[in-house]
Amino acid sequence: MLRIYNSLTKKKEVFKPVEDGKVRIYTCGPTVYSNAHVGNFSAFLMADLLVRYLRYKGFEVKWIMNITDVGHLTDDNELSDSGEDKMEAASKRENKTVWEIARYYEDLFMKDMRTLKILPAFKYPRATEHIQEMIEMVKVLEEKGVVYETSDGIYFDISKFPKYGELSGNTLDALQAGARVEVNEDKRSAFDFAVWKKLVGKNEAHIMKWDSPWGPGFPGWHLECSAMSKKYLGETLDFHTGGEDNKFPHHESEIAQSETANGKKFVNYWIHKSRVVVNSEKMSKSLGNFFTVQDLIAKGFSADSIRFTFISAHYRSKLNFTEDQLIESQKTIDKFNGFIQAVTKADVTQADDGIPEVVKSTGQQFEKGLDDDLNISMALASLFGFIKAVRKKIDSGNFSEEGRGSVIGFMKKINEIFMVFDFDEKKEKEFTADDQKVINDLIEQRNKFRTEKNWAEADRIRDELLKMGVNIADKK
Ligand SMILES: [Zn+2]
Incomplete structure (x- = not known):
């Protein structure tokens, strides 16, 4: 039985699905106005795990992840309404339309x-393709009397x-x-x-806009996740x-909207x-510790x-x-892959090696x-202990074909979670002396480009x- 820490109740709880055998999971996806950094992906990798x-446990999983492509304010995560629209800021910066910005960063x-x-x-x-659903939800909230209209928008009254x-x-x-101004x-x-923003004041020229019963405008950020x-x-x-x-305020506000x-x-x-912090500091462009996935790959780290x-x-x-840590992770991956190769190539005897039982435990x-x-x-x-135990059996000549099948089968099964193991038997290639010279030259050139930080070359x-x-493979 899976027990999971529920942030709402602040304790570990046994997981019981709403519907037997099925799981419905929703993840807040990216806001597509700039490059996502690796810290953003850590949340998506958690959801992936x-x-x-x-x-792996046999559930049928339906997973939805939204794309926030409506322009929102730069300080949306704060409580005030000031700040610049992120999508519009990016549009000016990169000389593309807001729609081009959204699709470009979504592709990346x-x-x-x-x-x-x-x-x-x-x-x-995509949020921009679900404006109607959002408007419908605001109408319901209006009927229930929990939202009210002001000169610049429709707001959720949290006291309700x-x-x-x-x-x-x-x-x-x-x-x-802790009130603030x-x-x-x-x-x-x-x-x-806000559940809906009108085109007044500083939002007057908001580029992404839709008609609504409250006049043209655009939805509040939290609404899209409740509606979609x-x-x-x-x-x-x-x-x-x-x-x-x-x-x-995002999830707290989603709860208020959806439950009402x-x-x-x-x-x-x-x-x-x-x-995620980097070298103990918050990841940010100004500190120079902002890495995208592609930055790290260009530096020679593997995905x-x-x-x-x-x-x-x-x-x-x-x-x-x-x-x-990336270097350490690579070592661990190499260790697993070395093990898989050793198991694949090991000589077998007719032994009753007991490996299927070890796999089971x-x-x-x-x-x-x-x-x-x-x-x-x-x-x-448990896996490191397993590697040790199996290697010991191989080394002592106590290894059967059945044992091999059971180890490889197990590693393949858990690789559906890890996705970093390599089961291909590597064929060593023979190079002529001439080939070798070309290869060495290329490696030297590449090293030179690397010292010049010319990652593309x-x-x-x-x-x-x-x-x-x-x-x-580049290593320290
Ligand atoms: Zn969300």
Whole structure:
């Protein structure tokens, strides 16, 4: 049985699906106005691990991840209404239309998702294609009397939702105690959030706009997840995941909207990925520690090492991301792959090696780890012990064909979760002296480009070498 830490109740709970054998999971996806950094992907990799493990356990999983392509304000995560529209700022910066910006960054995001072998979601609904569903939800909220109109928009009156603050601790009382200056005097409370914004004041020239019963405008940020999760997954979800930064005001507001509109519990298990820091500092462009997936790959790190680094750290521990960790992850991956090769090539005897039993008990330990709130360290420890035990049997000549089949079968099964093991038997290639000279020259050229930080050229040569059958791996 899977037990998982629910951010709403702040304790580990046994997972029970809404519908037997099926899981509905919603993940807050990217806002597509700039490059996502690796820290963003750590939250998606957490969701990937959860989805893959649920599938491993035999659940039929329906996973939805939204694409936030409506322009929102730069300080949306704050409570005030100031700030610039992110999509419009990017449009000016890059001299593209807001629509081009959205599709461009969505494509880049999808490319990184594939690079990191994150399972494709069932669907990636775009906010801009679900404005009607959002308007319908605002109408319901209006009928229920929890929203009100001001000169610049429609706001959710959080005093009408007594459970506000249950997820994040930011109840109305707590918010008022730490009150901050509010610019919008029309609002009943400074902490009420927008479900619809009108084209007035600084939003007058907002480029992305739609007609609505309240005049032309655009939806509030939190609304899209309430509307799209309902459309694709129904009124009550099993899991809702996101980064810790999404907890407030985003998720708190999603709960208020969905539970009021539907009259039902919105989410049974809230899962939040804790923040990633780099060399103990917050990841930011100004500090120069902002890495995209492609930046790290251009530096010579493998996509698998990035994937493994993020999934092998527990999702609730604060990950301090360093390049050394990528190197360590690569070593671990190499260790697993070396083991798989050794098992593939090992000589067999007619022995009754007892390996199928070892596989079985390892599988149980592995699941026991992941069943305990995705305790990946425990799951990995069982695998390291397993490698040792099997190697010992091979070394002592106590290894059968059945043992081999059972080890490889097991490794393939758990690779549906890890996705970093390599089962191909590597064929060593013989090179002539002339070939060898060309290869050495290319490697030298590539090293030169690398010292000059000319990653594009270095990559080009790496690809050229790969075509010749030479695989370059950069290590410290
Ligand atoms: Zn969301």
